[in-house]
Amino acid sequence: MAHILVIDDEELSLFTMREILEEAGHTVVTAGDGMAGLALQGAQAFDLVITDMVMPHKEGVQLIVEIRERDSRIPILAISGSGRSRNTDFLELARQHGANAVLTKPFSEEDLLNALAVCLETDG
């Protein structure tokens, strides 16, 4: 069972992911924006970080860069509602900066758990 940090500015998204992950037996800590997420990641040891890409205060890409500066090994799963936006492909950017897997919103329970498995496997 993994200890997972989930960062998203959408309260409903956070709730949904917590529901899925906890039902799957993981422990979940959530953060409402990038700043808070980064602080939590520094404070605790997580097995996995799930982060949204478009957030206030700190963009997902920025967050991934800073986490990677601190910890090069921790698996990161990037999620986004925009997928590829008009000029920027957030998920592609996330991948380039160190995200182990990406997932487009909306996703199913199964999608998330599969992505999770991929991330943890990579780690293991």
Add this chain to the structure above:
Amino acid sequence: MTLRPTGTSKNSLFVPACLFLVGCVLSAGLSWLTLEVGRSRVEHEVKEELRLHLTSIETGLRGNLFALDAFAAFLGAGEQVGRSEFQSFATSLLRSHGGIQAIGWVPRVAGDERPAFEEKARRDGISEGGIAERDGQGRTVAAAERGEYFPIHYVEPAASDASSLLLDLGSPQARLATLPEARDTGEARAVDTILLPRQPEDRQGFTVLRPVYRQGTQPRTIEERRRDLAGFAVTVLRVGDIVRRSMAPLHSVSPDQGHMEVRIFDMAAPAGQRLLYPKGEADGDPASHGSDLRVERSFDAAGRPWLLVAWPTAAHGRLGTSALPWMVLAAGLVATILVAGFVRMKVRRAAERVAAEQALRQGERLLRSILDNSPNEITLKNADGRYVIANAAALKHWGIGKERRSGDPLPDLSPTAPEHRRAAAEHEWEVIESQSPIAKEREWPDPAGKPQTHIVTKFPILDDGGKVVWIGSISTDITALKQVERELRDRNRAYRTLSRCNEILVRSEDEEALIADVCRTIVETGGYAGAEVGIAENGGRGALRSVARCGRVPDAANILQIPWDGPACPIVAAVTAQATGNEEAGGVKSMATFPMFTGGRAVGVLAVCSDMHGTFGREAVALLEELAGDMAFGIAALRAKAQHEKAAVEMRKLARAVEQSPAMIIMTDAQGTIEYVNPKFVEVSGYSAAEAVGAKPSLLQSGETERGDYESLWAAIKDGRVWRGLFHNKRKDGSLFWGESAISPVFDGDGGITHFIGIQEDVTERLEQERRLRHADKMDSLGNLAGGIAHDFNNMLLPIGTLTAMVLKDMEPGSKGQRRLERVLEATERAQSLAQRILAFGRTDSGEVQTHGISESILETANLLKSTLPKTIALDVRIEADLGDVAYDRTQIETVVLNLAKNAADAMGRRPGDLRIALERFHLAVPLTGLTSTIAAGSYARLTIGDTGKGIEPDKLARIFEPYFTTKAKGEGTGLGLAMVRTIILKHGGEIAVESEVGVGTTFRIYLPLHEAGRSASAEGTSAASEAAD
């Protein structure tokens, strides 16, 4: 000069020519005579020679016949000649006469004496057979009984033919008529047949019978001869031998023996058998043998008339052509030529002598005439210093009149003054020394004391030894010439000055330089002491300003003091020594000032100074006045030129501005007819200047501009105001463009309108740009909006969908709640799909651009379609492979194909239909104008997607590419699909066109630029994209 009396040369030729002719005729006559005499002598000699030969042959024949006589006499001497006697006599005869072939004895045997004779013959061993004769077949048989027989008894040489012995010659077969004839006449007779045995090789023989009587004497009467006949002496003679033998001795005498031909004819023989010698030659008429030189002789050969003929052959030496006549002719001709030449020379010399004398006399007259008619004084002095010749002019000069007779001695014609005499003597001495003519100029007064200038040329006349014997003198009076020369020089200088000044005027570009150059020319070329020019300031109202001074100009004559606006004529003044004022101007004695006028206005003053009094004569003043006028004109011209150039530069600038103006400029006359269009007009409108000029500006009217606009335009410009506005104009090729125009009237001096000028700018591009920018902005904001909406939408859908799914898992299957939640999930999925489409619209930025494989990409997409399209739709895919490089974004192009295909499928609904997808290389011949842009002509990859669906109404067709415009039912389409397709295509640098007919179908045609090899793959494809994306 040579003088020759006419006819001399003709006379000098006549006599020699006559001599030559006579000489030629004489030579020819003598030569002919020589030829004739020679020929007749040769003929005579040859004939003599021939006669000698014939005589010799005759003698030989005769000798052989005599031998027969001698033999007969020998036989007649003794009645019974013994065999041995006969033999010895015959042998001696044969030896002495080479022409005798055989000789024999034929006795007369009476019939009763036959047995005794035969017996005796047998005894003597002559013949056993007795007297024989030949029968009809030529056989020898015993002779028949006859009264008498004539058997051949002895023959020598005996061994030749024994068979003919005792052959009876009197037999009838022998038929010898000659026998009784010879018996009766007692003379030898020749027989035409051969009686004696012959030597076979010799066929030239003839046989002669000679009767022998008893008692050795010849009886007188025929009866006695018949009674006393004892027999016949017979001989066979060889004519050829006789001829040869008789001619042999002549060989040593005549070297031409071999060149003679001899013929002997027996004239008694029948024709054709006459020729006896030589044998073997064809017989013929004896007269036909030989030439004119033949000699004939008749000969009685034992009773037969023979004809002997001889003639020389062509090779006969004596007959050859003699060189003598030719030699005579040649000698005669040579002698003639020599004599004629000699005579001609003599005659010519005499003629020349006469001519020379005549020429001498004529020359003398000529010389005298020249001398006396010469205006120059010509004299000749002899070695003693005495004058021997003086022409009329010299005599006149020295005052010697006609009273002097021509024979009188001449007086001394030397100058009288001692220094002149000395100079003359020195001149003569120089000539004697140099032995060549020497000319000197002398300024001596004439005897009356008047000063004169002469050119005196003295020249030596030499004798054959090269010694000077005479001295000639030619004196030419050049006093007047000198005067003219001086005047001419002065005038030349004046004109040269004027001419140089004119050159300067023409060439000068600068006013001050012109004035300085003219002043310098007046001094340097004109020879004046000084020159100065003052120019009026302020257009002639102000004071003079000295512009140039050259040479010496006295201060006192300061031209600045001249009241130059006074009388407009030159002022000439003397300058006194005191007034010169400055030392530099020393020597100036007079000066003249000339106002410089042009066009009635004075521009300044020219002052000229001279070192001499009286320099400014009428001519000089007129010349300088002209010069001043020219200078004034030059200055005015330079000023005008400067002004003109300035204007011209302005004009050119203006013209260039108009020519190169980025705006179209049209100039019309007051009636609105085009007079001028600038190059930009030509470029934009497509009409050439020639086409435009003369036409009305309505040439460009497209019908798109409101009628009211034109009316307000005319109202404004006719009112003298400027009109500004926008025209939608038509080019020559029919395409339209937007022209932003400013039209203004052009006024003449009186305020009347002469022209209108229209300045029009093609703003089509600008308007299009603006429109595109507006469109792009719209798209951009839409894209952003769509992206934002989709983002939030997806965020919302996550909890809705996922949580619903999670709840659904816990629901009792078949329950009401489950059914309702499933409907929620369905709505969620539809919302998700909508969000995806909205996002896709926002995602039209370029991804990875590639150049190869568009055919394969589209084929793959089409294959993908097959599985998704309803079965009612037949897919027809035609993809041209290898159509070239197209810079394209695979994902975007796939999106385009899928979008269009989906639209097509939707348009066909559930009805059966065809969906055509084609990709081909296409050459666009003319630019293609789409909704908002135009693509150039060229090569394109054309992608066609057509359906047989319901079609689009024309009013909607124009709007289908607008965002949020849809023909589909609410909820079926977003209205973003075609807008996105178009944006993608535009970003690819291409264009999309659509054709549709309601009830028939719709066809989209997409043009993507084909890239030629070597060009950057992405450049074209993305340039438009970046524009739209910004």
